[in-house]
Amino acid sequence: MPQQEILAQLAQIVNEIAGVPVADITPEKTFLDDLDVDSLSMVEIATAAEDKWGIRIPDDDLKELKTVGDAVNYIEKAGVAA
Amino acid sequence: MRTPQTVAHSRIAAIGEHRPAATLSNDELAARGVDTNDEWIRTRTGIQRRHVAGPDETVVSMGIEAAAKALANAGLGGHDIDLVVLATCTIARPIPGGSARIATGIGAAGVGAFDVNAACGGFCYALSVASDAIRVGNAQRAVVVGSEKLTDFLDWPDRGTSILFGDGAAAVVVERADEPGIGPVAWGSDGDQYDSVWIPEDDWAIRMDGPAVFRWATTQLAPVARRACELAGVELSDLAAFVPHQANVRIIDGLVRGLKLPDTVAVARDIATTGNTSSASVPLALASLINAGSVSSGDLALLLAFGAGLTYAGQVVRVP
Numbered sequence: 001m002p003q004q005e006i007l008a009q010l011a012q013i014v015n016e017i018a019g020v021p022v023a024d025i026t027p028e029k030t031f032l033d034d035l036d037v038d039s040l041s042m043v044e045i046a047t048a049a050e051d052k053w054g055i056r057i058p059d060d061d062l063k064e065l066k067t068v069g070d071a072v073n074y075i076e077k078a079g080v081a082a
Numbered sequence: 083m084r085t086p087q088t089v090a091h092s093r094i095a096a097i098g099e100h101r102p103a104a105t106l107s108n109d110e111l112a113a114r115g116v117d118t119n120d121e122w123i124r125t126r127t128g129i130q131r132r133h134v135a136g137p138d139e140t141v142v143s144m145g146i147e148a149a150a151k152a153l154a155n156a157g158l159g160g161h162d163i164d165l166v167v168l169a170t171c172t173i174a175r176p177i178p179g180g181s182a183r184i185a186t187g188i189g190a191a192g193v194g195a196f197d198v199n200a201a202c203g204g205f206c207y208a209l210s211v212a213s214d215a216i217r218v219g220n221a222q223r224a225v226v227v228g229s230e231k232l233t234d235f236l237d238w239p240d241r242g243t244s245i246l247f248g249d250g251a252a253a254v255v256v257e258r259a260d261e262p263g264i265g266p267v268a269w270g271s272d273g274d275q276y277d278s279v280w281i282p283e284d285d286w287a288i289r290m291d292g293p294a295v296f297r298w299a300t301t302q303l304a305p306v307a308r309r310a311c312e313l314a315g316v317e318l319s320d321l322a323a324f325v326p327h328q329a330n331v332r333i334i335d336g337l338v339r340g341l342k343l344p345d346t347v348a349v350a351r352d353i354a355t356t357g358n359t360s361s362a363s364v365p366l367a368l369a370s371l372i373n374a375g376s377v378s379s380g381d382l383a384l385l386l387a388f389g390a391g392l393t394y395a396g397q398v399v400r401v402p
Binding site: 040042043044047059063 | 125126291292293294296297300301330332336
């Protein structure tokens with residue numbers, strides 16, 4: 001799946017869970033400071049992403065996903081590996 | 083040799099609660115040096131304030147208060163009780179447990195008494211064990227208490243835990259019944275995650291990996307709730323109330339979503355004014371639903387307790 005497509009679908013998930021406007025969800029933004037997405041919402045986003053793409057995002061990996069771009073790259077790699 | 087005569091059913095006859103008089107608001111918490119504020123706590127936990135035990139209040143004294151109220155609400159006295167089970171994980175010292183002193187304190191001196199430590203899962207474990215003791219004839223009528231003084235184990239600057247917990251106690255009277263009043267328990271544990279909520283060996287305060295616990299609770303516990311209903315032969319739509327452990331309103335909301343719980347089911351959200359009171363939280367939350375008139379006597383309620391261990395247990399009960 002192209003990165004642009006992953007970003008669009010991830011943005012939809014983030015919007016639904018954390019109420020962040022889709023237009024604000026761009027690769028360079030940090031979840032915590034820029035988008036005000038807290039750690040529990042990150043877990044909800046991770047589990048939604050796991051269901052959507054059939055991947056696994058362990059807690060230790062999740063803590064390293066600081067920016068939207070980090071998450072897109074992670075999902076892309078996890079998807080390729082799967 | 084012979085064994086006691088069994089009876090088919092047990093029920094909760096009455097409930098009693100003890101909430102310490104002193105409360106601590108989110109702003110007051112921040113004033114204690116915690117790097118947080120009311121808005122931060124509310125949006126992350128749903129908690130507005132919590133009760134805090136005074137210096138003279140203990141797990142035992144609060145348990146006696148709650149148990150005495152449950153007995154009074156049942157129209158019974160201590161002499162009517164022959165078993166006391168205390169669920170707690172915050173008694174000041176491991177020996178002795180608190181149950182025998184609670185028994186003495188409610189006028190039931192000399193009866194069978196023991197403590198259960200399944201942390202926040204404790205009340206549903208204790209209720210199940212007491213119910214079974216009555217059904218097999220080892221006891222006629224029991225008091226099951228959940229009592230916690232969590233604030234003794236809070237490191238106030240640690241906002242990952244200190245904002246969450248409160249103190250309190252609640253108790254139920256369990257007795258024989260002609261109709262099913264306490265359903266079979268669905269219980270289990272996950273020892274691999276022992277350190278996601280714990281007091282580390284070189285520490286004195288409760289520490290928690292919030293995201294790990296949140297993920298576990300919101301992804302693994304809905305099937306436990308469904309299993310408790312299946313064991314009782316009850317559909318989710320038959321329930322009048324869902325009373326999950328009051329750990330975080332976002333866990334409660336996640337469970338409600340995960341279960342696709344019908345709108346007709348009242349959901350306990352006692353956490354807003356009580357915080358997380360560990361093994362006292364399920365009975366306190368049930369009491370608050372009864373006090374609010376959200377459920378009536380005889381209604382079906384699904385109890386679901388879970389916490390450190392990790393442990394979990396749930397059962398369907400009829401509201402006293």
